[in-house]
Amino acid sequence: SQGSNTSKPFGVALRAMDGGAGGPLPSVPALMAPLPSGSLYYMLDDFNHNHEHAVIAGDDGIRYSSTHRVAREGQGTWQYIRDKIQNLQSTATIFDWSVGKVDDPTLSPKKRKQKLVSRLRNQEALLSEIEFEWLRQWFVQGHKHAKLHPYWHDPIKVLIKSFCALEETTVQMIKLLKEASKRVATESE
Numbered sequence: 001s002q003g004s005n006t007s008k009p010f011g012v013a014l015r016a017m018d019g020g021a022g023g024p025l026p027s028v029p030a031l032m033a034p035l036p037s038g039s040l041y042y043m044l045d046d047f048n049h050n051h052e053h054a055v056i057a058g059d060d061g062i063r064y065s066s067t068h069r070v071a072r073e074g075q076g077t078w079q080y081i082r083d084k085i086q087n088l089q090s091t092a093t094i095f096d097w098s099v100g101k102v103d104d105p106t107l108s109p110k111k112r113k114q115k116l117v118s119r120l121r122n123q124e125a126l127l128s129e130i131e132f133e134w135l136r137q138w139f140v141q142g143h144k145h146a147k148l149h150p151y152w153h154d155p156i157k158v159l160i161k162s163f164c165a166l167e168e169t170t171v172q173m174i175k176l177l178k179e180a181s182k183r184v185a186t187e188s189e
Contacts, residue, residue: 009034010058012041013140014051024052032056054137057145078155081134085162088126091119113180120173123166130163 015030017023024030035041043053107115138146138156146153 007059008056010037010039011035011056013054013056016051052132054140057141057148059144076133081130082155082158084126085130085159085166088123088166089162109180109183113177116173116176116180120170120177123170123173127163127166127170130159130166134159135163 011032011034013030013032016025016028018025043051135156138152
């Protein structure tokens with residue numbers, strides 16, 4: 001498909017992020033910079049910290065990429081995200097969803113609520129990481145990319161299933177927090 005005006009080019013998609021707060025800046029539009037085959041690009045200084053990027057494979061076949069990160073080991077690997085999900089899911093046993101409470105009788109109601117809020121924050125950070133660092137990066141590449149990397153199909157299915165389960169847990173946690181807030185309001189009257 002080289003030379004064809006209808007082919008999708010290799011490129012880099014970029015969007016500005018809110019300097020560590022975790023979300024995209026809605027006032028800054030995302031863009032896709034098409035690059036000629038064989039191109040090389042660098043993201044210097046803190047550009048990578050303030051922008052999300054994805055290499056778009058295009059229609060010209062397989063692309064080769066190499067990302068070099070400084071002073072981070074283990075993050076960004078399948079084992080890292082899988083273990084992070086399993087660790088969070090293993091702590092779910094302290095929450096008794098069937099009766100709607102934190103299952104730890106040694107804690108005061110205030111401490112139970114704090115524990116639930118902390119868990120919710122950690123869970124939402126993990127959900128964002130799964131969505132933005134894994135699932136969106138996978139699906140933005142398209143069907144052709146997926147066909148070229150069949151070894152990723154099962155891990156992506158696990159991530160989708162985990163993401164959905166965590167989303168369901170989030171709904172349950174929000175219900176618990178609402179109920180706890182109502183009880184605190186009733187008790188303080």
